Amino acid sequence: MNPLVMSRNLVSLILPVLLAACSAQDAPPAEPPLAGAAIGGPFELVDSSGKTVRWSDFDGKYRIMYFGYAYCPDVCPLDVQRMMQGYSSFKQDNPELAAKVQPIFVTIDPARDTPEVVGEFTSAFSDDLIGLTGTPEQIDKAVKAFAAYYAKGETSEGGGYLMDHSRATYLMGPKGEPIALLRVDEGPAAVAADLEKWVS
Template sequence: MKINRTLLLAGGALLLLLAFFQIQTGLDKASTTSGLASKPAGAPFTLQSRDGEVSLSDFEGQLALVYFGYTWCPDICPASMMFMARALQNLPEELRANIQPIFISVDPQRDTPERLAAYVDFFEAGILGLTGDESTLQELARAYGAFYRYTEVDSAMGYTVDHTSDFYLVTHEGRLLATLPHTISGNQLTATLSQALQNNL
């Protein structure tokens, strides 16, 4: 299925100005009752890509920058991916090669590996699109302190997915180094990635 590049560009450009300064009302309250670990520590994982199974351990010698979302997301996900791409582009080349950006879809019913690959390729940042079965995704989200839930809507989409919009910096062993809010500035994200790479590689 083709991704509408025009809509993504328009929505992403607008939301880069707005989305990172908005408070997602309701999500913080919901996450306190969703069974999240009190101190998320991260976890290793093996998920599905267009080219087959991918494990976090495949990226030995690198750090991963992980984001949980879904391709049908109308606003925050495309903005977050553009934000991630720009922050990575600002890293020195020798550091950029040691970061693997990963987009994990929490909507496996609609986000096939093929659709995911088309979606992340649009951002031209080497982002890897992964997903898995529902039970695996729920367990992984809890381990990282992420939250998501399906919400029925009266439209052709059928449902949307409410989700946290943080970035998770993790080692190839699955150890969570930092949870970075979507309100972080581009300069702050770049600086955080640089420091983490210097301290953990």
């Protein structure tokens, strides 16, 4: 084959690859899925020691937010386990970035989830996880700020009951802005991947 033709053919094969590589490097970062959403806002709750904790206390840190309850028989423990396993994996690979992230568990069952109960629940998963509770009014305000949902189920003869609630796991930015929903339902690896994508 004519060397000139071969050269042109080679260029025609390589050029698209080079252009694609350049465009990938020059492409702006993806817009966070929840950018601009009306999610998040000020709240005042208490931690496991009974200390008052405000949303503004976490300014400057990314926040992972999950709403659940300690007496949950299945869903909450599974979600929180995956969430914290994903965070732990992210922390192992990116310790400096992980130091900028605060995982937070907020109960939607303040009648039973006292500071002590919330503390026992969160410590079963990780010392990095903060558990928060409060009065019914404080909890309701926090839940509504995050466009989450909860409702008390029917009380059994023994006095027990279940709580119906949404399962979203929010990643919020250093200014309290919504970034994305972590893919807890896909497992710890997906959570770690999401953190690696959005935490900088």
